[in-house]
Amino acid sequence: MNLPSTGETRISPLNLVLLCVTYLLYFGQLGVLVPYLGIFLDGRGYSSEQIGELFAIITLARILGPSLWASIADKSGKTLRVLQLGCVLTVCSFATIFWQDTFWGLAFSFGMMMMFWTAVLPQLEVITMQSVKLAGSNYGTIRLWGSIGFIILTIAVGKALDYFTTEVPIYASMFTLTALMVSTFFLTQPATSKRTNEQSGDFWKVIKHPAFIVFILSATLLQVSFGTYYGFFTLYLRDLGYSGQQTGLLIALGVVAEVVIFMYAQKLLNRYSVSSLLVLSGVLTALRWYALGAWGSHATVVIVSQLLHAFSFGLTHAASVHFIHHRLPAHFHSRGQAIYISVAFGLGGASGNYIAGQIWQQGTNAYLSFSFSATLALLSAFVFGIFSFKKWQSA
Known part of the structure; x- marks a missing residue:
């Protein structure tokens, strides 16, 4: 897609800063929800099966939101307006949680919040990729602020849980989501050229390409493997005797490592293929899950x-973001990101949460659950590896 070389397309340093703030708040909320939702639900008296089922229900909402909103954003070109509306609806739906005290009431409130909240990210990714391209900046340097937000909120909420009730996560979430909504009101979207007939096309034909299908399948399997970690990691550490502050610091450590890799991600992508990096990541993830299940009592x-x-x-x-941005035409970027988020994180995440909840059994099957996750991560690497091998042989 060619961009007009007019003043309208210039990106101010302030807008890049605002993008950093938006990422910080968006993934800061993830730092509250993912590690501590299980603690919140456990405090409400729900069993591991119910926690897994509720995680699955609200994660399924990620399938509905992204594709619907991304289609509107791609067709209208008003990506920023869609992002802002998503944030407003997220705050409104999450606020209803304070009046819910039943399983299905919480499932409805969290599900609605998740449907709107996850619809925000594809638009944010598209605006960021457009902005860094025009500003000559780097996606990783913007995105790493999301990881920093995750660290800050994870440590803060983990520490607060040592002193206050298990209701802390929903109050922290309300504050963070409101701040996120406000930050998006100050963002601007880069002006892009109008669509032409040459830019039109069949989106479904594009995403039915074997490379994209294999990518989605591999990503989905990897997210299924995260079910045990997302649903029960904090409860697992608590059962092993780790304090809330130690758990928060350990989760933050993972995100610090994430920040470091984002700083070098572009160099790695310039040097190695997407396939080799995804295969490597899948194998290391499998080792990670197995080690947690087998030797989680050892801090090292x-x-x-x-x-x-x-x-x-x-x-x-x-x-994955690099793959979508370079594999799909520009006018399909929002929908490509949405398919990735809704299928891999939505369907894959929901399946992983549900299965982990059935296996976990109040922690008595922790080893089995993490071993299952390790198997899925290894299968994810295998799928992408075999496809890349066959593609290389046929070249």
Whole structure:
């Protein structure tokens, strides 16, 4: 897509700063929700099966939101307006949680919040990629602020849980989501050229390409493997005797590793293929899950496993965004990101949460659950590796 070389396309340093702030708040919320939702639900008296089921229900909402909103954004070109509306609806739906005290009431409130909240990210990624291209900046330097936000909120909420009730996560979430909404009101979207007939095309034909299908399948399997970690990692560490502050610091350590990899991601992508990086990340993730399940009582093992988060999420995400941005035409970027988020993180994440909840059994099957996750991560690497090998042989 060619961009007009007019003053309208210039990106101010302030807008880049605002993008950093938006990432910080968006993933800061992730730092509250992912590690501590299980603690919140456990405090409400729900069993591991119910926690897994509720995680699955709200994660399924990630399938609905992204594709719907991304289609509107791609067709209208008003990506920023869609992002802002998503943030407003996220705050409104999350606020209803304070009046819910039943399983299905919480599932509805969290599900609605998740449907709108996850719809925000594809638009944010598109605006960021457009902005850094025009500003001559680097995606990784913007995205790493999301990791910093995750670290700050994870440590803060983990510390607060040592002193206050298990209701802390929902109050922290309300504050963070409101701040996120406000930050998006000050963003600007780069002006892009109008669509032409040559830019039109069949989106479904594009995403049915074998490379994209294999990419989505591999990404989905990897996210299924995250089910045990996302749903039960904090409860697992608590059962092993780790304090809330130690748990927060360990989660933050993983994100610090993620920040470091984001700083070098572009260099790695310039030097190595997306396939080789995704295969490597899948294998290291499998080792991470198995080590956690087998030797989680050893702090050194947990520390090393958290450092591998650099590959499990950081490098995987950077390579995936790079893949979509370069594989798909520009006018399909929002929908491509949405398919990635809704299928891999939505369907894959929901499946992983549900299965982990059925296996976990209040922690008695922790080893089995993490071993299952390790198998799925290895399968993810295998799928992408076999496809890349066949493609190389046929070349």
